[in-house]
Amino acid sequence: MQNKKFAGFALIAIALIALPIMVGMGFGNAWVRMLDFALLYIMLALGLNIVVGFAGLLDLGYIAFYAVGAYIYALLASPHFGLHWPLWAILPIGALVAGVFGILLGAPTLRLRGDYLAIVTLGFGEIIRIFLNNLNAPINITNGPKGIAGIDPLTIAGQPLTKGMDLFGFHFHGLYLYYYLFVILALLIVLVTMRLENSRIGRAWVAIREDEIAAKACGINTRNVKLLAFAMGASFGGVAGGLFSGFQQFVSPESFGLFESIMVLCMVVLGGMGNIPGVILGAVVLTVLPEFFRYWAGPAQQAVFGQIFIDPESMRLLLFGIALILVMRFRPMGLLPSARRKAELEHLAPSLDDEGKA
Amino acid sequence: METFVQQLINGLTLGSIYALVALGYTMVYGILGLINFAHGEVVMIGALVALAAFKLLAATMLPPVLIALIGFGIAAMVCMALGWSIERIAYRPLRNAPRLAPLITAIGVSLVLQQLAMLFWGRSYHAVPALLPSEAHEILGARINEVQIIIMLAAGMAMTGLIFLVQRSKLGRAMRATAENPQVAALMGVDANKIVALTFVIGSALAALAGVLVSANYGIAHYQMGFLLGLKAFTAAVLGGIGNIGGAVLGGVLLGIIEALGAGYIGDLTGGVFGSNYQDVFAFFVLIGVLVFRPSGLMGEKVSERA
Amino acid sequence: MSALLEAINIGKTFGGVQALKDVSLTINAGEIYGLIGPNGAGKTTFFNVITGLYQRDGGEIRFDGVPLSLTSPHEVAAAGIARTFQNIRLFAEMSALENVMVGRHLRSRSGVLGAVFRTAATRAEEVAIKQKATALLEYVGIAAKAEIRAASLSYGDQRRLEIARALASEPKLLALDEPAAGMNATETAGLRSLIEKIRKDGTTVLLIEHDVKLIMGLCDRVAVLDYGQKIAEDIPANVQRDAGVISAYLGVPNE
Numbered sequence: 001m002q003n004k005k006f007a008g009f010a011l012i013a014i015a016l017i018a019l020p021i022m023v024g025m026g027f028g029n030a031w032v033r034m035l036d037f038a039l040l041y042i043m044l045a046l047g048l049n050i051v052v053g054f055a056g057l058l059d060l061g062y063i064a065f066y067a068v069g070a071y072i073y074a075l076l077a078s079p080h081f082g083l084h085w086p087l088w089a090i091l092p093i094g095a096l097v098a099g100v101f102g103i104l105l106g107a108p109t110l111r112l113r114g115d116y117l118a119i120v121t122l123g124f125g126e127i128i129r130i131f132l133n134n135l136n137a138p139i140n141i142t143n144g145p146k147g148i149a150g151i152d153p154l155t156i157a158g159q160p161l162t163k164g165m166d167l168f169g170f171h172f173h174g175l176y177l178y179y180y181l182f183v184i185l186a187l188l189i190v191l192v193t194m195r196l197e198n199s200r201i202g203r204a205w206v207a208i209r210e211d212e213i214a215a216k217a218c219g220i221n222t223r224n225v226k227l228l229a230f231a232m233g234a235s236f237g238g239v240a241g242g243l244f245s246g247f248q249q250f251v252s253p254e255s256f257g258l259f260e261s262i263m264v265l266c267m268v269v270l271g272g273m274g275n276i277p278g279v280i281l282g283a284v285v286l287t288v289l290p291e292f293f294r295y296w297a298g299p300a301q302q303a304v305f306g307q308i309f310i311d312p313e314s315m316r317l318l319l320f321g322i323a324l325i326l327v328m329r330f331r332p333m334g335l336l337p338s339a340r341r342k343a344e345l346e347h348l349a350p351s352l353d354d355e356g357k358a
Numbered sequence: 359m360e361t362f363v364q365q366l367i368n369g370l371t372l373g374s375i376y377a378l379v380a381l382g383y384t385m386v387y388g389i390l391g392l393i394n395f396a397h398g399e400v401v402m403i404g405a406l407v408a409l410a411a412f413k414l415l416a417a418t419m420l421p422p423v424l425i426a427l428i429g430f431g432i433a434a435m436v437c438m439a440l441g442w443s444i445e446r447i448a449y450r451p452l453r454n455a456p457r458l459a460p461l462i463t464a465i466g467v468s469l470v471l472q473q474l475a476m477l478f479w480g481r482s483y484h485a486v487p488a489l490l491p492s493e494a495h496e497i498l499g500a501r502i503n504e505v506q507i508i509i510m511l512a513a514g515m516a517m518t519g520l521i522f523l524v525q526r527s528k529l530g531r532a533m534r535a536t537a538e539n540p541q542v543a544a545l546m547g548v549d550a551n552k553i554v555a556l557t558f559v560i561g562s563a564l565a566a567l568a569g570v571l572v573s574a575n576y577g578i579a580h581y582q583m584g585f586l587l588g589l590k591a592f593t594a595a596v597l598g599g600i601g602n603i604g605g606a607v608l609g610g611v612l613l614g615i616i617e618a619l620g621a622g623y624i625g626d627l628t629g630g631v632f633g634s635n636y637q638d639v640f641a642f643f644v645l646i647g648v649l650v651f652r653p654s655g656l657m658g659e660k661v662s663e664r665a
Numbered sequence: 666m667s668a669l670l671e672a673i674n675i676g677k678t679f680g681g682v683q684a685l686k687d688v689s690l691t692i693n694a695g696e697i698y699g700l701i702g703p704n705g706a707g708k709t710t711f712f713n714v715i716t717g718l719y720q721r722d723g724g725e726i727r728f729d730g731v732p733l734s735l736t737s738p739h740e741v742a743a744a745g746i747a748r749t750f751q752n753i754r755l756f757a758e759m760s761a762l763e764n765v766m767v768g769r770h771l772r773s774r775s776g777v778l779g780a781v782f783r784t785a786a787t788r789a790e791e792v793a794i795k796q797k798a799t800a801l802l803e804y805v806g807i808a809a810k811a812e813i814r815a816a817s818l819s820y821g822d823q824r825r826l827e828i829a830r831a832l833a834s835e836p837k838l839l840a841l842d843e844p845a846a847g848m849n850a851t852e853t854a855g856l857r858s859l860i861e862k863i864r865k866d867g868t869t870v871l872l873i874e875h876d877v878k879l880i881m882g883l884c885d886r887v888a889v890l891d892y893g894q895k896i897a898e899d900i901p902a903n904v905q906r907d908a909g910v911i912s913a914y915l916g917v918p919n920e
Contacts, residue, residue: 058458108650115393116649118461119592123642126589130639192781199780199787200773200794207756207767214754216738217716217747219771219834228777258585262465269462318473324466325448328459 020179031291032175036247038287039182040240045267045283046193046276047236052265053274054202055229056209058118060261061105061125065234067132067256068101069094069241071142074251077152080143087154091242098238099231101128106230110223125261132253147252154181154246178247185243189236193276196232205229206274259317266320270327270334278336285335290316364500365622366615371506371575373614374513378568379591380598380606381520382561388537388601389557395464396444398588399471400437400562404569405486405579406479408433412487422489426570429489434566440471441562442555450551468585475581483580486573509571516567517607520560524603533557537601586638590617593645599658608656616640669694669729669869670715670746670838676723677707677714677893684710686893687724692838697860697870699884699901701877703913706890708873709751712842716748717741729837743771747836749827751843751873757816761807761826764815765798768833772797798833805829805859821852825859832863839863841872845879857883881905889913 024032048062072094076085105124109117136144153162153174161181162174196202204225207215216222245251263286271282297315327334379401386394411429420428448467452460491504524530535543536553544550572587573579590613598609621637648655670692677685684707692698700708713719715726717738726733728744747768756764773794779787802808805825810818815826824844831839841860845853857879864870874880880887881901889897889904891913897904904910 058461108646112649112653114458115461116596116653119393119596120646120649122589123593123645127639127642130636134636195780195783196777199791200770200775201777201780203759203763203767204770206759210756210758211754213718213738214750214756215767216718217742217750217754218768218830219739219742220767221739232777259469266462269458314473314477317469318477321466321469321473324469325463328455328463328466329448329451332455332459 016183017180020176024173024176029173029175032173032179034287034291036175036178036182038284039179039186040244040247041264041267041287042186042280042283043182043189043240043243044237044264045271045279046189047233047240048264049233049268049274049276049279050193050196050205050236051229051233052268053279054197054205054209055226056205057106057109057226057229058114058121059230059233060118060122060258060265061128062121062233062237062264063256063258063261064105064125064128065098065101065237066241066244066260067128067251067253068098068234069238070245070251070256071132071148071241072097072238073242073245074148074151075141077246078148079150080148084152087156087242087246091239094238094242095235096238098241099235102230102232102234103227105234106227110226122258122261125256125258129253129256132256142253145253147250147254149250151245151249151251153249154178154243156181182243185239189239190276190280197276201225201228266324272334272336275334275336278334281335290320293319361500362619363498365618367497367500367502367506368622369615369618370611371509371614372618373594373611374510375568375572375575375587375610376591376594376614377607377610378513378516378564378571379587380595380610381517381603382565383588383592384595384598384600384603384606385533385557385561387595388603389533389554390449392449392460393464393592394444394449394558394561395461395588396448396467396471397561397565398584398586398591399468399475400440400444400565400584401569401572401587402475402579402581402584403440403471404433404437404562404566405573405583406475406484406569406581407436408566408570409484409486409573409579410479412489416487422487423491426489426574430567430570433570434563437562437566437569438559441558441565445555445558450554472581472584479581481581483578486577486579488574488577490574505574509575512567512571516564520564521603521607523560529556590638590641593641593648597644597648597655599655602655602657605655605657612656613641613644616644667694668692668727669696670871671727672711672715672724673726674724675711675714675721675726677710677719678722684893685714685721688890688893688895689724690888690895690898692869692871693886694837694869695864695867696885697864697872697883699880699887700871700873700890701875701880701887702890705892707893708890709842710893711890712748712840712873715741716746716840742834742836745837746840747831747834747838748840749824749831749842749844751846753823753827755815755823755827755830757814759815760812761802761815761818761822761829762795762798762811764826765801765830765833766794768801768830769794769797771834798829801829801833802826804832804862806855820847821855824848824856828859828863832868836868838869838871841870843873843875845874845876853879 020032020035023035044062044066047065048059051057051059051062073090075081076083076090076093105121109120112120132142133145135141142148153160155161159165161177164174165172165177204215204220207218207220208222208225212222267282267286268279269282270286271280272278293316294313379397382397382400383394386392386397408429411432412425415425415428418425444467448463449460452463490508494501494503524533532543532548533553533556535546536548536550540550572583591610594609594613595606596609597613598605598607617637617640620640624636668691672691673689675685675688676683688707688711700711702708710719714721717736717740720736728746731744733741733744756767759767773790775784775787775790778784779790799808799811802811805828807818807822807825807829810822815823818826828839828841828844844860845856848856853876860870860872860883872884884901886899887897887901887904888895889907889910896909896913897907899907
């Protein structure tokens, strides 16, 4: 039994290690870059999953925490303020600050239900973006719409990852190194999430989601527990944001809009809300598919029509919107639904915000 | 620094537009309990369709005001059809789904409409021909443009018409009954589906009007103009008391004034730290404030503790 | 017998309706205390006021000698009052066992750090929570259903589960809101012996019920509410004979 488990882990480990190499050699480095992004989104989706999936709090402004983490890194490791702090210092700070923002943004929403909660969180997300866009006067904090460029690359033990590494006679491009760093952190986040799920606090979150009044009757301080969900989810976003900053080496408010929040939400919902493997799958699918699509849409149109009618980039968003409508219509429970979601959507269980009704 | 009266005029103009759009949100929420995320995009489509009509009709030598009216008429018809379709295709199948599904679907519809608009009309900002009389007049030391007067009048008439419809007509009674209790209304012979569809259609017509007016006010139309406008109009609806038609009007006007005054004076108030580029933030702070401190809105009933 | 819960002149108004008016009653430790009255009399409102779901508009409550000025349900629960609901409120997705484990929330402490780092203390606590929850399921008689999703349980089992979850916090007072609603005679008899067992094991019980036979046979004392006011508080036999109670239920005969 133990051996089987160990073998399973070993297999996954090998697959994860080999993946970027196979992708890189088979498809090119651009696709390895896509893997890197997929990992960032996995982290984001797992963070949002705590808020939306576990605790049932519909957050439409989650990307704000990603932005906070990204800008903290940008401010502490770029020519902007002339600071160049190390990664191991910035990431925890980013996580912490993002967590505080999570509490700040969550606090006013505590008594709100479903739709209102969603709109308020959306408003918060927009407020953060507007501030990022405008905090360049009178004191230049965020450099406004121009964003901050020239951010230090992620650096481990004095070696910036962008340099790449030579190992076993094979030159690992920087993108591969980023991949390995991200995969380790993503796995850590998966581990933390799983542990949270099966704990007293995890049960408290689900209890609040299922029936907040009954949860209170069981002695759960719903206010604090909800704030904790916001804080934890936000801190994951903050970590991912810091990594993103050091990866892309450029941040601007444009990357942190409502659409990005919706994307992450869709990863959680489409994957199967509350279900960790489902959420990971959702993140992967929603990162990879659009890329595949963008890659093929041009040539496909050429082949069929002889010319390109619609710019693939525009089509991408259009198809995304259509996909949302179709999925909500025909498989709202997501790809890998948790048992409850499935039952709820097949009308066998009370739904997300039933209140006072049996 | 413009005078207080000037800001007030600007605010009332803006507010009239918010009110028109807010009515659509509030009616749909009152009857379905659903936030029609896509409503703002319907406004945008109204503006762009009207613009297309204007361009087409420009070749004819019809008087500008007539062109404006015809353009609005066409836009209204398109938007009404659009609103009807959205309800029929995207929302009706999800009548019994948990709240999350229609919300995400609404987001999807919003995206689709935006992207379609972008594909049709491109990403550029389109100039809207000045078809309405636009002389400026002096009033109380400030300037008011005839366009602004027309906006306030048109919005006022539309809203009065709607309120009259809802409060005094048989149809209006049916709408209010369905909003209160669809099952009992059905027992009284009201076809809930028809009423819901009608609600969307009326809201969309108002949205078309708003679209035409807002593009006349700013002289531009753009495929992304619906998002922020929609959000603010929703804020207005919540401010006034969601589901409450009078509230939507009050909320819209109030929000417009708050925004105008805020943008106008924030520079002074904060010693130049925050400028009018933060204008959009006001609406969001208002929204959050209302939802946190008085979720039932100004004209809504105080939500009691009923278990 | 010492007083466990003293409600003094409790008032509660909703808009124009006075749901509770000057309701005073005393529940003694170790009692099984019944609360009855016609529909709309204010029984559940009283419950909700006691358990913090509603804020009272007047009067005071003393629990175990200490004034209960706490306002939120979770603080009331922490003070030692646990409850069930008229329309069963279980955590539908969770299994029966998990539902009861949530009930142990007040009797456990580990937080985020413990969860994330899986400290020894946390692991031990998890084991203890699971054990206690299992024991409680057995106590109410549904041990076999431990892994079944709460929403899939039969109605009678769901009621028992809710009681098990309430007992998990080791309350001093267990407040049951119509626990026998919808039950047939056999199930009701089973419920009755469960409640007696609970009392025997040291928990005071307050229950709202419509089943007259159950109330009269089970309760030590009974209070009767009508139109938000207490019209009787006595041993069952006396309450049954009280003229005011009879007229409240049956009306005054036409002359």
